[in-house]
Amino acid sequence: MIKKIAYVGIAVKNIEQARENFTQKLGSKIIRVGASEIDHVKNTYLTVGEDVFELMEPYSPESPVARFMEKRGEGVQYIGLEVTDLDDMMTQLREKGVRFTSEKPVEYPNGSRWAFIHPKEMHGVLFALIENPA
Numbered sequence: 001m002i003k004k005i006a007y008v009g010i011a012v013k014n015i016e017q018a019r020e021n022f023t024q025k026l027g028s029k030i031i032r033v034g035a036s037e038i039d040h041v042k043n044t045y046l047t048v049g050e051d052v053f054e055l056m057e058p059y060s061p062e063s064p065v066a067r068f069m070e071k072r073g074e075g076v077q078y079i080g081l082e083v084t085d086l087d088d089m090m091t092q093l094r095e096k097g098v099r100f101t102s103e104k105p106v107e108y109p110n111g112s113r114w115a116f117i118h119p120k121e122m123h124g125v126l127f128a129l130i131e132n133p134a
Contacts, residue, residue, distance in 0.1 A: 002089070006130050007045070007054045007080035011065045011072075015042050015057035022046055022055070038106060041065050054080075078116070078126040086113050086131035093117070105131075 012018040022028040023046070031045040031052065040063035041056040056077065058066035068077050083089045086105055094100075098121050105113040111133030119126045 001084045003082045003084060005079060006082035007052050008076060009054045009056055009078040009080065011069050011077040012055050012057050012074055015044060015055055018055045019044050038108060039063055039065060078128050080128040080130045083129045083131055086115055086129055089129055090115055
């Protein structure tokens with residue numbers, strides 16, 4: 001079951017500048033600053049009101065975010081939906097003919113699991129289904 005929008009991921013060229021922009025102009029609060037070796041990005045999670053956004057700056061051409069920026073420039077790269085049971089949700093969606101970008105979910109060091117619905121399935125929007133550890 002989909003619970004809520006967990007994150008909105010924004011691809012940026014300069015994460016320090018973007019972080020400053022969000023905090024100064026929108027009053028955002030920084031939750032976490034780090035990097036993902038899986039996605040080859042430096043990232044910052046921050047609040048915008050009650051919602052959470054992830055700013056992502058690729059540090060390698062191998063990054064899916066770098067490939068996104070080559071085609072589309074800076075902007076919203078994904079919308080993350082928190083789900084209660086990722087495997088079940090993937091099964092239900094596959095039964096409806098929905099394609100994913102990979103066969104298996106991506107597992108991150110914090111224990112979260114992510115599966116990406118192919119953007120062609122959802123009118124050009126990349127949705128990430130996210131199951132967080134209990």
